[in-house]
Amino acid sequence: MIVRKNGEMVAQMRAQYESFVAPVVTVTILLKHSTVICMKIKNAGHSSAKHLKLSIDKDFYQFGKLEKDKNIRNFPTFQRAIPSFSPGEEIFFMLSQGSNLGKLDEGREITPLEFTVDVQFEFGKQTFAHRHEIDLRVYMKTSQDKSEILDEMEKIRKVLEKQA
Numbered sequence: 001m002i003v004r005k006n007g008e009m010v011a012q013m014r015a016q017y018e019s020f021v022a023p024v025v026t027v028t029i030l031l032k033h034s035t036v037i038c039m040k041i042k043n044a045g046h047s048s049a050k051h052l053k054l055s056i057d058k059d060f061y062q063f064g065k066l067e068k069d070k071n072i073r074n075f076p077t078f079q080r081a082i083p084s085f086s087p088g089e090e091i092f093f094m095l096s097q098g099s100n101l102g103k104l105d106e107g108r109e110i111t112p113l114e115f116t117v118d119v120q121f122e123f124g125k126q127t128f129a130h131r132h133e134i135d136l137r138v139y140m141k142t143s144q145d146k147s148e149i150l151d152e153m154e155k156i157r158k159v160l161e162k163q164a
Contacts, residue, residue, distance in 0.1 A: 018124070023049035025085065025119045027132035029139060035097045037136060041077075041117070042090035049121035049128075052082040056117050061110040062093075064100035085121065101136055113137050 024045035030038045043049055056078055062070040072078065077091055096103075096111045103111045117132045 021046045022123050022128075023047050023085070023087070023121060025049055025052065025121060025130065027117045027119070027134070029134060029136065031139065031142065032094070034143070035099070037095045037098060037101065037139060039093045039095055039117075039134075040090055041092075041119075043085050043087050046087055047123060048087065049085040049123060050083070052085040052119070052121040054078050054082075054117065054119055056115055058112045058115045059110065060095065060112060060115060063096050064103040064111050066105050066110055095136075098140065101140075 060072045120129045
């Protein structure tokens with residue numbers, strides 16, 4: 001019985017360790033320059049995600065421009081596997097100004113308010129798959145938190161410009 005319990009404890013400790021060191025690929029939405037909605041995909045874990053595959057379920061035309069090369073769904077990031085996505089590594093996309101979200105072209109939504117990003121990667125001998133459902137409506141009527149340090153630096157810059 002003691003050997004069995006020890007085996008269970010070792011298995012639990014191994015699972016905890018693996019979850020601690022495993023890659024954690026996140027998809028977050030950010031607001032930049034007060035009006036531009038952005039998406040960041042980041043490995044917030046402690047190990048590399050191998051053979052990372054990203055997919056987006058809907059066409060999303062960057063900045064509401066209905067051009068083939070502006071469709072994020074067709075970007076190499078969503079078309080090719082990334083061999084190794086290191087800890088701290090991130091991919092950043094500017095999506096659109098808030099005023100262009102939900103934009104229609106001939107009845108087709110070209111900057112959808114809702115979409116899903118699927119993430120699949122390998123770590124060790126396991127394959128992980130996560131679905132990130134994005135609803136951009138929750139970001140409407142929100143503001144960007146401007147850094148107080150940037151405000152102070154801007155004041156210093158203005159003083160230096162006056163002296164120059």
